Amino acid sequence: MIFAKCLNSEFLLQKMLRDNCMPKNVQKLIYIFLTGFCCLFVNACDTDRAATAIQNTAVYSVKAQTVQIRDVIQSFSLNGRVYAYARADVRPQVSGVVKERLFVEGSLVKKGEPLYQIDDALYKAEYDYAKAALNKASDQRKQAYRNLRRYEKLVAQHAVSRQDYEDRLLDYALSVDDEKLAQAELDETAVTLEYTKVRAPISGRIGKSNITAGALVTENQSEVLASIIDLSKVYVDVQQSASQWRTFRQQILNGDLVSNHKQNEEVILFFDDGSQYPIKGKLSLTEVQVDEASGNVTLRAVFDNPEQILLPGMAVRAHFAGPIKKDAVVVPAASVTQDSAGRSYVFVIDEENKVKRQEIFTQGLCDFGWIILSGVKPGDKIAVNGTQKLKTGMIVSIEGDA
Structure with a gap:
């Protein structure tokens, strides 16, 4: 039709040129120019029609998935x-000079294993003194017991007064108490002597030592000797x-x-x-x-x-x-696109394989994709790839369909 109009225009042009009195060479140039313009116009129209036809018949291949209901874990x-898990700082419980470090830094140690040896000469002397005092108290108790037994016989024979017998009874009771006190003092000095070996309070890996042999340490000092971590x-x-x-x-x-x-x-x-x-x-x-x-x-x-x-x-x-969220509507994460305003969309495919961009409202991600609050329903078919090329009304082919 366009071509016919161009031919009609050319006939009118020729008639107008015959009736005009302008020179023939000018008429010829005008005729050539207008004829070429008509041809270009016809060619451009045909190109636009071809492009429109190609776009209307273009088919993209996409993968699709049906919207499903799942029980999803809200991870x-x-x-x-x-x-x-366990940490212990090693501190001395007695004062003295450190004679030796007994562990290798960074090694594994067991609970009760000796870590440092503090000079124990003074504490050993105190232990020996307490032990001798206990022996003395024990001998005095035994002597008081023999005197008591002798006075029991004498008082029965009325050879001594009842007061003398009761005095021997008191002496024996006091000797028993003295022996117990001496035993407690011996136990205390034994514990103090044992504390000269600084032992690991827990099992684990011990760090670096903060002191060396020859250092003076004090009882329950704030400075840590070393730390053990389980x-x-x-x-x-x-x-x-x-x-x-x-x-x-x-x-x-x-x-x-x-x-x-x-x-x-x-x-x-x-x-x-x-x-x-x-x-x-x-x-x-x-x-x-x-x-x-x-x-x-x-x-x-x-x-x-x-x-x-x-x-x-x-x-x-x-x-x-x-x-767990029961019966949640879920779509694959790859199927969801967002615009510059942050709105989320999916492309729904109808029975005629036409796509439509559908806005959705999501609750969050799960292991299966996005949890949907509204916008699509179970059974809807949505595109899961190539969404950047899709537009509403476009016809697509679904991969895997016969």
Whole structure:
């Protein structure tokens, strides 16, 4: 039709040129120019029509998935730090000069193993003195007992007065008490003498020594001789916001979530490079109060650490399996796109394989994808790849369809 109009215009042009009195060479140039313009116009129109036809018939191949209902675990991850399962600072319980260090720094020590030897000459002398005093008290008790037995016979024969007998009875009772007192003093000096060997209070790995042989130490001093850490197990403490804790708790009480105590006890640990610690831990403590400064609740998990990979102070991320949401509508994470305003969308595919961009409202991520509050329903078919190329009304082919 356009071509016909161009031909009609050319006929009118020729008639107009014949009736005009302008020179023939000028008429010829005008004729050539207008004829070329008409041809270019016809060619451009054909190109636009071809592009429109290609766009209307273009078909993209996408993968699709049906929206499903699942029971999903409301898992969450929190940053935390590793703390020692048991730690003990070694301090002397008696005063004196350190004669010898008996351990290798950084080695494993057992509970009760001697770590330092303090000069025990004075304490040994006190022990010997207490032991001699006990022997003396024991001999005096025996002598008082013999006198008492003799006076029992004499008073029966009326050879001595009753007062003399009672005095011997008192002497014996006092000698018994003196012997007990001497025994207690001996026990005390024995303990003090034993304290000259500074022993490990717990089993674990001992750190560096803060003193050397020849140093003077005092009883219960503030300076630590060395520290022992039990690394066979470790604690991981994390902080959970009180609002998140309350939300989970309220949803469980309302029946929106179901608590799964067995799964909630399992904790998975990740390092700062994203790698996973091979041994799962168990939740051992949920603090019963909220920290007023941070507004957080402390959760503590315990992990076996046989290879001593986890060290106190290490920053980690703990993954907790939270409560279960029953019959949740879930879509794959790859199917969800967002615009510049932060609104979320999916592309729904109808029975004629036409796509429509549909806004959705999400609750959060789970292991299967996004949990949907509204926007799509179970059974809807949605595109899970190539969404950046899709537009409403476009026809697509679904991969895997015959």
